Amino acid sequence: MKIILLGPPGAGKGTQAVNLAQKLKLAHISTGDLLRQNVSGGTDLGKQAKSYMEKGALVPDDLVTQMLQRRIQAQDVKKGFILDGYPRNIAQAKALDAMLKQENAAIDFAVYLEASEPVIIQRLTGRLVCKNCGANFHRKNMPPRVEMMCDKCGGTLYQRTDDNEATIKTRLEVYRKEVSALLQYYEAKRQLHRLNADEDADAVLNEIIRLAAKA
Numbered sequence: 001m002k003i004i005l006l007g008p009p010g011a012g013k014g015t016q017a018v019n020l021a022q023k024l025k026l027a028h029i030s031t032g033d034l035l036r037q038n039v040s041g042g043t044d045l046g047k048q049a050k051s052y053m054e055k056g057a058l059v060p061d062d063l064v065t066q067m068l069q070r071r072i073q074a075q076d077v078k079k080g081f082i083l084d085g086y087p088r089n090i091a092q093a094k095a096l097d098a099m100l101k102q103e104n105a106a107i108d109f110a111v112y113l114e115a116s117e118p119v120i121i122q123r124l125t126g127r128l129v130c131k132n133c134g135a136n137f138h139r140k141n142m143p144p145r146v147e148m149m150c151d152k153c154g155g156t157l158y159q160r161t162d163d164n165e166a167t168i169k170t171r172l173e174v175y176r177k178e179v180s181a182l183l184q185y186y187e188a189k190r191q192l193h194r195l196n197a198d199e200d201a202d203a204v205l206n207e208i209i210r211l212a213a214k215a
């Protein structure tokens, strides 16, 4: 099973992806997490990506696509994946289809998580992320049981440097510029499901599990 999660920053792609991967026993691939690992590890890719990420701009397609291509070949991805943060534009959508086609594979469906702007800002400015497993928490909506500690793995939580209002605005602009073309792309292939992501995380999760069972 191969599922893509689309939607604005703050729609809950990360939260859903972690939970879905666990329930459906699929690999969770987050291009944002992979890039942040490269930045903190000081790799060549990380050095090239860092300034784009700090501004809230997209990292150039060829860099991200190469990174994803490598990740997709790993053993744990053979059973399928939940892809979170990719594709961000049509060029990436086509690159993904081409990559999968090489292995005679294709995505099963894409989920579009729709969220309103006030909800997005509230979620992102209060978001806490686990350094170790990438699980998302929220200072108010989803506080961890122990302060700044991950419920799932005990890792330390931190606030992402790009989760400030100025950078969030840029990320939303970048997102809006590309999203309608992406939605049309998957709609034309009859692979798109739209969900209201203002609802609570469990309701959204159950909807996606229902879609996966039918796919």
Ligand code: ADP
Pocket (backbone or CB within 6 Å): 008, 009, 010, 031, 032, 033, 035, 052, 053, 054, 056, 057, 058, 059, 060, 061, 064, 084, 085, 086, 087, 088, 092, 171
């Ligand atoms: P969000 O979607 O909440 O902004 P992500 O963790 O998905 O957060 O991405 C953080 C940053 O990483 C983006 O602002 C962008 O700079 C970069 N990035 C992640 N995925 C991609 C991608 N597919 N293409 C280009 N840049 C990406």
Ligand code: ZN
Pocket (backbone or CB within 6 Å): 130, 131, 132, 133, 134, 135, 150, 151, 152, 153, 154, 155
């Ligand atoms: Zn964790």
